[in-house]
Amino acid sequence: MTDLKKGARITGASREKLADQVTKKYEGGDSIRELAESTGRSYGFVHRLLSENGAAMRGRGGATRGKDSGVRKMASSAKSKKTTAKTATGRARLHSVK
Numbered sequence: 063m064t065d066l067k068k069g070a071r072i073t074g075a076s077r078e079k080l081a082d083q084v085t086k087k088y089e090g091g092d093s094i095r096e097l098a099e100s101t102g103r104s105y106g107f108v109h110r111l112l113s114e115n116g117a118a119m120r121g122r123g124g125a126t127r128g129k130d131s132g133v134r135k136m137a138s139s140a141k142s143k144k145t146t147a148k149t150a151t152g153r154a155r156l157h158s159v160k
Contacts, residue, residue: 068102081115088117
């Protein structure tokens with residue numbers, strides 16, 4: 063990656079070169095946060111570079127989701143079932159009191 067001074071304004075050819083490098087790494091799977099840390103720039107700066115360069119932005123979570131995501135989905139649906147059961151029980155009590 064291009065060696066940059068912290069806080070230095072990046073314009074012209076050096077900005078285009080950095081944008082190309084960052085885009086290539088992002089499309090290779092690096093996160094915006096990883097790219098920001100490796101370049102010494104902010105998350106917003108890197109995000110703006112990617113947008114200006116036409117990179118296809120990933121959704122939240124990016125490439126970090128793997129085979130484990132199914133386990134999380136099952137756990138969250140079990141929680142919602144418990145919540146629904148509690149709500150249904152609470153409503154039944156309200157109706158029986160009247």
